[in-house]
Structure formats: structure tokens, C-alpha cells
Amino acid sequence: xxxxxxxxxxxxxxxxxxxxxxxxxxxxxxxxxxxxxxxxxxxxxxxxxxxxxxxxxxxxxxxxxxxxxxxxxxxxxxxxxxxxxxxxxxxxxxxxxxxxxxxxxxxxxxxxxxxxxxxxxxxxxxxxxxxxxxxxxxxxxxxxxxxxxxxxxxxxxxxxxxxxxxxxxxxxxxxxxxxxxxxxxxxxxxxxxxxxxxxxxxxxxxxxxxxxxxxxxxxxxxxxxxxxxxxxxxxxxxxxxxxxxxxxxxxxxxxxxxxxxxxxxxxxxxxxxxxxxxxxxxxxxxxxxxxxxxxxxxxxxxxxxxxxxxxxxxxxxxxxxxxxxxxxxxxxxxxxxxxxxxxxxxxxxxxxxxxxxxxxxxxxxxxxxxxxxxxxxxxxxxxxxxxxxxxxxxxxxxxxxxxxxxxxxxxxxxxxxxxxxxxxxxxxxxxxxxxxxxxxxxxxxxxxxxxxxxxxxxxxxxxxxxxxxxxxxxxxxxxxxxxxxxxxxxxxxxxxxxxxxxxxxxxxxxxxxxxxxxxxxxxxxxxxxxxx
Amino acid sequence: xxxxxxxxxxxxxxxxxxxxxxxxxxxxxxxxxxxxxxxxxxxxxxxxxxxxxxxxxxxxxxxxxxxxxxxxxxxxxxxxxxxxxxxxxxxxxxxxxxxxxxxxxxxxxxxxxxxxxxxxxxxxxxxxxxxxxxxxxxxxxxxxxxxxxxxxxxxxxxxxxxxxxxxxxxxxxxxxxxxxxxxxxxxxxxxxxxxxxxxxxxxxxxxxxxxxxxxxxxxxxxxxxxxxxxxxxxxxxxxxxxxxxxxxxxxxxxxxxxxxx
Numbered sequence: 001x002x003x004x005x006x007x008x009x010x011x012x013x014x015x016x017x018x019x020x021x022x023x024x025x026x027x028x029x030x031x032x033x034x035x036x037x038x039x040x041x042x043x044x045x046x047x048x049x050x051x052x053x054x055x056x057x058x059x060x061x062x063x064x065x066x067x068x069x070x071x072x073x074x075x076x077x078x079x080x081x082x083x084x085x086x087x088x089x090x091x092x093x094x095x096x097x098x099x100x101x102x103x104x105x106x107x108x109x110x111x112x113x114x115x116x117x118x119x120x121x122x123x124x125x126x127x128x129x130x131x132x133x134x135x136x137x138x139x140x141x142x143x144x145x146x147x148x149x150x151x152x153x154x155x156x157x158x159x160x161x162x163x164x165x166x167x168x169x170x171x172x173x174x175x176x177x178x179x180x181x182x183x184x185x186x187x188x189x190x191x192x193x194x195x196x197x198x199x200x201x202x203x204x205x206x207x208x209x210x211x212x213x214x215x216x217x218x219x220x221x222x223x224x225x226x227x228x229x230x231x232x233x234x235x236x237x238x239x240x241x242x243x244x245x246x247x248x249x250x251x252x253x254x255x256x257x258x259x260x261x262x263x264x265x266x267x268x269x270x271x272x273x274x275x276x277x278x279x280x281x282x283x284x285x286x287x288x289x290x291x292x293x294x295x296x297x298x299x300x301x302x303x304x305x306x307x308x309x310x311x312x313x314x315x316x317x318x319x320x321x322x323x324x325x326x327x328x329x330x331x332x333x334x335x336x337x338x339x340x341x342x343x344x345x346x347x348x349x350x351x352x353x354x355x356x357x358x359x360x361x362x363x364x365x366x367x368x369x370x371x372x373x374x375x376x377x378x379x380x381x382x383x384x385x386x387x388x389x390x391x392x393x394x395x396x397x398x399x400x401x402x403x404x405x406x407x408x409x410x411x412x413x414x415x416x417x418x419x420x421x422x423x424x425x426x427x428x429x430x431x432x433x434x435x436x437x438x439x440x441x442x443x444x445x446x447x448x449x450x451x452x453x454x455x456x457x458x459x460x461x462x463x464x465x466x467x468x469x470x471x472x473x474x475x476x477x478x479x480x481x482x483x484x485x486x487x488x489x490x491x492x493x494x495x496x497x498x499x500x501x502x503x504x505x506x507x508x509x510x511x512x513x514x515x516x517x518x519x520x521x522x523x524x525x526x527x528x529x530x531x532x
Numbered sequence: 533x534x535x536x537x538x539x540x541x542x543x544x545x546x547x548x549x550x551x552x553x554x555x556x557x558x559x560x561x562x563x564x565x566x567x568x569x570x571x572x573x574x575x576x577x578x579x580x581x582x583x584x585x586x587x588x589x590x591x592x593x594x595x596x597x598x599x600x601x602x603x604x605x606x607x608x609x610x611x612x613x614x615x616x617x618x619x620x621x622x623x624x625x626x627x628x629x630x631x632x633x634x635x636x637x638x639x640x641x642x643x644x645x646x647x648x649x650x651x652x653x654x655x656x657x658x659x660x661x662x663x664x665x666x667x668x669x670x671x672x673x674x675x676x677x678x679x680x681x682x683x684x685x686x687x688x689x690x691x692x693x694x695x696x697x698x699x700x701x702x703x704x705x706x707x708x709x710x711x712x713x714x715x716x717x718x719x720x721x722x723x724x725x726x727x728x729x730x731x732x733x734x735x736x737x738x739x740x741x742x743x744x745x746x747x748x749x750x751x752x753x754x755x756x757x758x759x760x761x762x763x764x765x766x767x768x769x770x771x772x773x774x775x776x777x778x779x780x781x782x783x784x785x786x787x788x789x790x791x792x793x
Contacts, residue, residue, distance in 0.1 A: 019552055020552060102551070113556070121564065153572060171622070208633040208634040211636070212637050225732035235646060398655065
């Protein structure tokens, strides 16, 4: 991009593919995660078409449907959301926000990036191999052990992406601790840096446990160990416990960075300090600390003593307190702000709205007495799509639109961007709000057909229509980005008028980010107007 | 904060060239050919030939990229001077992640064990308690000797450092050999990882520990070879020895839970 004018195509290509620079690593993360998003999104459309009418629609083979479900879940979570937030956004933003010239270990960073890409390659092999995994991204035994699906590829996808996450986490934690610019104290860090820091701590603790769970799974299936086979003293529920011990905190690995970027976008476009900054920071840390005490609520219906159900109900609801504190900070940041409804701000506000609906519908899910009835229905699907899937995706969109001028030196067309937002927002709500109703009426999740319940067809058709609207919205967003890359107006260094450090570099930033290490003695990332 | 100083006074701020390295990409590609492909080809698709073929591509690629990476780091060409100083700061976080791998296996072991109607489950042979005691003594001694080595290095006594380092490597290697002997002995007696849940847990946990011993020994050898030529990076020594102490501490959990409980 900003390579010297005389540089040939070969040199530019080399500087991208072999890059160790955190900004380019970040952008390559973005490209990989968007690829996963598109393919996993395609799977979602196939799922929706299949469910749009009673009886077999696209396929009469439930196994094929299971493969779509597997790829949709695994690629959306492991291939899109986690890498887009902790790979792309964290890599691109953190060194710029703390005033560092790069991450602590640039080559290790490139290794994380390419291992993630290898994970994507492995996941995409799903469509090539004769025995694609067909057991959702959860891979519960005994089905994943007796299924003809390729558990080994699932396991290695998780292990390779997991290692990439851990290496990336170690790298950025070290960066945040040791590489802050002079004067950049902990109390001056952007909310995004704090939230991502907390998310990386969560990753370091919990990803390895997922690694052990899927390793045991593959050992059981191919090497003959008996961890999950009750006949030889193993325990099937052990897998569910180990799996959710990681996979529930994984929700916070997604949640924390996405709230972090929403904080920064909202503060910039409301021209306001972050309301109750300290409480929000403690909130983020509390979420990280409490993330490991809620996982058993995924097993309410799997069977457990009532006293554990009650304990887990309390601990699950407890974690909504720090999350609520962060939400109050977000809303408070809007209060008396000079709000500018630019497209990144719309995505951020959309994210807050969707996250609130998702959070509130999480409460009935947390109540074991209610959850026993709605467990494994579409109500749960709607809940986690609101709270994590679409809210997280909206935050990624907010982040990309917000950083687009800095990354590529071009402005997105506001009209196309806003249109994309509006269409996506309508589509997301039509899809997932209807899903609550069909779920409450008893439509089970994961079924490829519902011949016994023809009364669900109407709502399912509405959901499918919503899904197509949402897909159209994302397509418009994609067009707005391509349009901006090709024909966008040139961006200035600080097009949004933000006070944050990343906007003080040139656009796009060159190698090393700043000519001189910035002095942050009198710096305040949220020092707007009268709050200064 | 030492690391902070290194970070900001180690080199000129703002380079003018994009930093590039071939090795991370090559290493990542080699990982595909070393782990998932051979495993899937051998265990899922039952083709030993193709598995060997994948390894034939993967292992040379892995070796070349590791050697390339390390020599690039030693030469200091296009190395961020920051890297050297921050390694010791990063190792504790890496160890946290490592510790939770063991925590996962041990938690699984505790869960199945506490829920088991009787222990040890049927089919478990007698497991010698002498061997783990000897292994513990050896591993703890190696932790002490690496500490001596570091002390020699503090006083700039490089030859003393090398001697103690070699003693540590020998102790670590002996530990690993005893572990291998015990494995083959037990397997010979018909106790394998598919015998029962104790076999599964026993071999996974001790196996994962042994793999960490190998990683530690590799680290020591990576210290020893340049040291013999007269270059020692104190930071790197510190990182590897902290890792080795971690391997030692984990062993206490392994030995107390898997053998003596």
C-alpha cells in the first residue's frame, strides 16, 4: 500500500506475505476471517432454505445438514469471530493505541497468523474429504466417536487455531505490559486495550482445556483410550464439562473485545469521555475472573443434582452484574454527548441494541427451571445469536468501518455503508426475533426437518426471509468496502476527530508506526471538550 | 522495569523498511504436513504410505524453517531488538497456558476416579512405587543443577555454567529414559492406554509430561550449542530454566496423583 513508489509488484507481494508487521498481520487476519464468515454464512443460508418448508427441501440426507451445521458453527466461532476480534482488531489496534512500534514478538505474530490460516485450510477441507465432520462444533461423544465423520480434522483444526490464539495472547499481553509509550499509564489505556487484555487472560487459561478435551476425543476414537466410554470406566459428561469449561469463556473472549471496540467507537462519535471508565475497566476484569464459574449451565438438561443447578443458576446470573456495569458505562457515554450518526456509530449502537436483547433473553436461559423446557429449542439459538453472533458481527463491522480510513487510506461511502447497516439490522431482527417465538412454541434445534410440527412452517419461512435480508445487507457492506478500495475518497489522518492515539499516525501508518515514539504524558484517549 | 527500558531504548524508533520473514509462513505450512495430515492419513484413511509421504514433505520443511528461524534470530538480521529482552516477560504467560493443559487432564482424571465404583479398575497390573521415587529425585536434582548453572552465569563463569548445564541435560535425559523404560515395561505386562480408564489417564498424563521434558531438553541444547561457541543469552537461559522448574513442579502433581494416590 504505502510501499515506495518504485517498488515492484513482487516486492509488495513479498512484503505482505512474509510480513511481520502488526498492521499487515492484522489485515491478513481480517481477510482470513472474512473468508470464513462468507463460507459459514453460505452454510447458514443452506440451513435456512432447508428449514423453510416442511419435508426435505434441499437435501433428504440429515448427514449433509449436519455437515452444514458443523461448518457454520465451527467456522463462525473459531474462524470468524475470535480471529476477527482478537486477531485482526487486537493486532491492528493495540500497538497503535499504546504507542508501540510493533508487538513484542513480530515473527511469533506472523506464526499465529499463518497457523490460523492453516486452521482455515483444514476447516475448508471439510468440503473435500469423503467423511466430513457431522457433529456440530461441539462434537459431543458418543456421537462424535461412533460417527463416520472425520474427528481428527476437527481436533487438529481446534488445536492449531488454539495454539495460534495462545501464541497471539502471550504476544499481546507482553506487548501491553512492556511496550506502552512513555507516559502511557494503565489508567490512560483505551477501553479496547483493557477489554482485550482481559480477553487474552481468559484465552490463556481456557483454550488449553479445550485442547485437552478434543485431544482426548481423538485419542478415544483412533487410539483406543476410554476417557469418554462408560463401558471402560470413562464418562461421557466429562467431555461436555471440559468442552464448556472452555467454550463458555470463549463467549467472553468474543464479548470483551467487541464491547471494547464499541466503547471506543461510541466515545469517538459521542465526543464524550467513557462514563465511569474505572468501573467499566473493573467490569471487564471481573468478567474475565468470573468467566470460569458458569459453564455448567450448558449441562442443565444433561443431568446433575439440583443443588448444582441452583448454584450454577446463581453464578450464571452473577456474571451479568459486571456486564451490566459495562453496559451502563456505554449508555452513560452517550448521555450528553454530541452524537454523530456516522456508519461506524450506527454499527456500534446496533451492537448495543442486539446485545441487550441477547443479554435479557439470557436470564430465562440461566434459570434452570425455565431452561429445562427451552433447552435445545430455537429459543436458545436465538439467544446466543443475538448476544454473541450478530452483536459480535456488528461490532466487527463497527471496527472495520471505523478503522477503514486508517487501514487503507480511503473513506467508505457513507450512503452505501448506512444502507448496508439498515438492511442488515432489519434482517437480523426479523430472523432472530422470530426464532424466539418458534423456540418457545417448542421447535427443537439441530433438526433438519419438522414433519411432525407443520404449524412451525410460517415462522420458519419468516426466519428464512430475514436471513436473506441479512445476507443482502452484508453483501451491501462488502460492496461498500470494495467500492471504497477502488473509488473511495482519500482519507485524512484523523477523519473522525478522535482523541485516541491511533489517529495521530500517518494514514496508512508506515513501518514502525511513528517516526518518534509518542510522548503520552499529557494524553487522554477520551479527552473531549469540557471533559478535558 | 527492565523490559520497559529494553523496549524503548533498544533500537531506533521507526524503521523505514517493512519487517519480513519467510519462516513463520513456512513453519505453519509444515505443521499441516507434520501433524494433521499424517495422523488423518494413517489413523482415519489407513494409508501408511501416504502418511509417510506427508511426513516426508513436512519434516524437512519443519526442520528447514526452524533452523532458518533460529539462525535469523541469532544473526539478529531484521530482528526487533525488543524480542530479546521481552522473552522472560512472556514465558510466565506461556506457562499459565501450559499449566492448564495439565489441569484439564488432571481434572478429567479426578472426575472419573472419584466417580469410579472401585479403584484401580480391573486389569491394572502392579505399578512399582520405586521408579517414581527415583524419577522424582532425578528431576528435582536437575532443577537444583540448573539453578547452580544460572548462578555460575551470574558470576560470568561460562565454563562452570556449561558444566552444570550438561549435568542438567544428562539428568533430564536419564529421567526420560526411565520413563520410557517404565512405559515399555507396563505395556509388556499388557497395560496399555486402552486397557481401562486408569491406563488412558496414566499414559496420557505421563506422556504429556514426558513431551514437556523433551521440549525443555531441546531448549537446553539450544542454549548449550551457542554456549560452547562462546555466546550465551542470559534472557534465554532464564526463560528455559523457568520452563524447566515448571516441568519439575508439574511432576509433583503427576507423581502424587497418578502414582501415589
